[in-house]
Amino acid sequence: MNVLFLAPNYPPEMQDFTRGLAEVGARVFAIGDGHPGGLSPKVQRALAGYRSAKLFDREATIAAARSFGVRFDRIECLWEPFVELAADLREVFDVPGMSLDVARGFRDKELMKQRVEAAGLRVPHHARAHTADEIRVAAERIGYPVIVKPIAGAGSADTYRVNSREELEVVLGKTRHVREVSVEEFVDGDEFTFDTVCIDGRPAFYNVAWYRPRPLIARSNEWVSPQVVVLRNPDQPELRGGLKLGLGVLKALKMGTGFTHMEWYRKANGEVVFGEIGARSAGGHLVDQMNYSSEIDLFREWARAVCWKSFEAKVTRDYNVAIIFKRAQGQGKIRHLEGLDRYMQKYGEHVATEQLFRPGQSRRDWKQTLLSDGFVVVRHPDLAFTLHMADEFGASVQMYAS
Ligand SMILES: Nc1ncnc2c1ncn2[C@@H]1O[C@H](COP(=O)(O)OP(=O)(O)OP(=O)(O)O)[C@@H](O)[C@H]1O
Ligand SMILES: [Mg+2]
Numbered sequence: 520m521n522v523l524f525l526a527p528n529y530p531p532e533m534q535d536f537t538r539g540l541a542e543v544g545a546r547v548f549a550i551g552d553g554h555p556g557g558l559s560p561k562v563q564r565a566l567a568g569y570r571s572a573k574l575f576d577r578e579a580t581i582a583a584a585r586s587f588g589v590r591f592d593r594i595e596c597l598w599e600p601f602v603e604l605a606a607d608l609r610e611v612f613d614v615p616g617m618s619l620d621v622a623r624g625f626r627d628k629e630l631m632k633q634r635v636e637a638a639g640l641r642v643p644h645h646a647r648a649h650t651a652d653e654i655r656v657a658a659e660r661i662g663y664p665v666i667v668k669p670i671a672g673a674g675s676a677d678t679y680r681v682n683s684r685e686e687l688e689v690v691l692g693k694t695r696h697v698r699e700v701s702v703e704e705f706v707d708g709d710e711f712t713f714d715t716v717c718i719d720g721r722p723a724f725y726n727v728a729w730y731r732p733r734p735l736i737a738r739s740n741e742w743v744s745p746q747v748v749v750l751r752n753p754d755q756p757e758l759r760g761g762l763k764l765g766l767g768v769l770k771a772l773k774m775g776t777g778f779t780h781m782e783w784y785r786k787a788n789g790e791v792v793f794g795e796i797g798a799r800s801a802g803g804h805l806v807d808q809m810n811y812s813s814e815i816d817l818f819r820e821w822a823r824a825v826c827w828k829s830f831e832a833k834v835t836r837d838y839n840v841a842i843i844f845k846r847a848q849g850q851g852k853i854r855h856l857e858g859l860d861r862y863m864q865k866y867g868e869h870v871a872t873e874q875l876f877r878p879g880q881s882r883r884d885w886k887q888t889l890l891s892d893g894f895v896v897v898r899h900p901d902l903a904f905t906l907h908m909a910d911e912f913g914a915s916v917q918m919y920a921s
Contacts, residue, residue, distance in 0.1 A: 520544060520545045520546065520592050520827075521548065521589050521591050521593075522540050522545040523549070523594040523614075524536070524537060524540060524547055525549070525551070525596035525598070525604065525605055525608075526574060526597075526598040527547070527569070528553055528558050528559060529551065530802060532807075533598060534559050537561070537562050537566065538561050538562070539820075540565065540595075541564070543819060545593075545826050546567040548566070548584075548589065549566055549570075550569070550570050550580055550583045552574055555569050568589075570583035570587070574600075574604060581608065584612065591614050593615070594608045594609045594614050594616065595777070597800050597821075599799055602798055602799050603622045616777075621774075621798075622798060625779075626671060626798075627670055627671065628795055629645065629647040632645050635767075635772070638768075638771035640764060640768060640771065641764070641790065642792065643705075645701055645703045646661065646702045647699065648700050648702055649700075651695075654700060655684075657702035658687055658702055661704050663682055663684075663705075664680055665680075666680055666681070666705050667681055667694060667700050667701075667702055667703075668700060668701050668703070669701070670701055677693070677697050678735060679693070680705055706786065706794075708784045708792070709730075710783070710785075711730065711782070712727065712729075712747075712782055712783075713726075713782075714726040714727075714728070714779065714809065715778070715779045716778055716820060717769065717775070717776055718824050719775060719776055719828065720774045722766075724809075724820065724832070725753060726750075727750050727761065728750065729750060731747075731748060732745070743846075744913035745889060745891075747808065747841070747842050748841045748909065749808045749840040751836050751837070751900065753836075760785065760791035761785060764783055765783065768793060768796055774798070776824055777798060777821065777824065778798070778800040778821055779798055780796065780800060780801040780805075800821070806818065808841075808896060809840075812837065813834045813836055813837060814835070814837065816832065817832070819832075837900060838898035838899060838900055839900070839901070839905040840898040841898070842894050842895070842896045843895050843897070843912045844893075845894060845913075845916065847918035847920040850882065851881070852879060852880065852881050852882070852920055853876045853877060853878050853918055855878055855918075855919050856877075856878070857916065857917045857918075858917060859916050861915070866911075869898060869908060871896040871897065873895045873896075874895070875918065876892045876893045876918065882920050892918055892920075893918075895916075897912070
């Protein structure tokens with residue numbers, strides 16, 4: 520089993536997917552942007568071959584793939600910007616897996632919504648727009664408030680809620696560099712994920728996580744300590760609509776084998792609405808959280824699914840798992856942490872991992888990355904207690920920078 524894996528080293532969780540591929544018996548060939556000397560030891564151990572090439576350069580990547588001189592059985596990528604490239608390469612090298620057309624449905628947010636809508640599923644009212652005038656017309660037709668966001672976006676970048684014509688004029692100024700945008704009905708409600716590892720379109724594994732607060736709010740307010748909570752019981756009646764929607768979306772978009780990460784909304788009246796989906800794993804350590812929930816290794820199980828169409832982990836769902844991201848107050852370097860010792864004394868036994876920055880480390884740009892200045896992961900069988908621990912972390916642990 521020869522697998523070509525794009526972007527094996529970055530983002531960091533790719534290192535574990537690379538490891539997973541080797542662990543299930545694949546010979547792993549990889550292409551990434553980085554110098555071979557910069558690969559983590561974990562990746563180096565897992566690889567049968569590596570080429571450095573700019574993944575934005577299709578021809579260079581194809582040439583690098585050819586230079587291995589082997590016949591690939593799989594070509595995979597789990598990093599959003601290059602999921603389409605992997606599909607493209609599969610067609611170039613005649614390798615089984617998701618076609619380019621199907622991959623586009625998971626990447627182009629308008630095409631995605633058209634396909635989901637055509638299957639009779641509820642999506643936000645939407646339009647594709649290129650020029651300021653097209654955006655104005657779309658916003659009038661859909662009705663305020665609307666969301667304006669890039670067609671191929673990630674990390675809530677350049678995503679705006681627009682409440683009125685006047686606000687739209689301001690946002691038009693800010694999004695001028697985005698070539699193509701989606702204009703959407705603003706959907707008010709709770710926001711969840713639906714994550715799967717699929718084999719031939721059917722989830723061998725599925726998970727629901729809850730965003731607290733909604734990502735756009737977390738991304739716009741620095742004082743917030745954003746939480747993502749893996750729910751121990753995704754089969755509870757309150758989530759049934761989302762699960763049903765998720766399965767419908769996988770079918771509508773012709774999912775094959777691999778990871779998916781979907782986002783969906785639940786309105787106050789119970790109506791569920793599709794948000795977006797990627798044919799890739801979630802970022803922000805959500806895969807780790809799912810692993811902590813059942814003590815499994817989805818990095819390896821994804822690899823097993825992709826290589827051998829099998830999934831062996833036992834999904835026991837023992838815990839709710841909350842990750843809480845922290846943002847320091849002040850700019851520059853972290854100077855001190857407050858409340859962490861007390862928190863660890865109180866809840867240490869429920870802390871799965873604590874990776875806050877320490878004094879001397881430079882703050883991350885919280886607008887650029889959800890990871891912010893580090894995070895803690897807590898878990899407990901009881902949801903209310905898990906939320907309590909998560910909220911208390913947000914309120915009682917502070918970091919200061921200067
Ligand atoms: N139609 C909508 N109604 C309400 N909120 C929305 C809508 N579209 C986007 N948002 C908000 O903006 C956030 C980012 O939008 P979206 O998920 O489409 O973009 P993204 O950049 O791919 O996000 P990410 O990579 O952070 O998941 C959503 O999580 C949600 O909070
Ligand atoms: Mg999103």
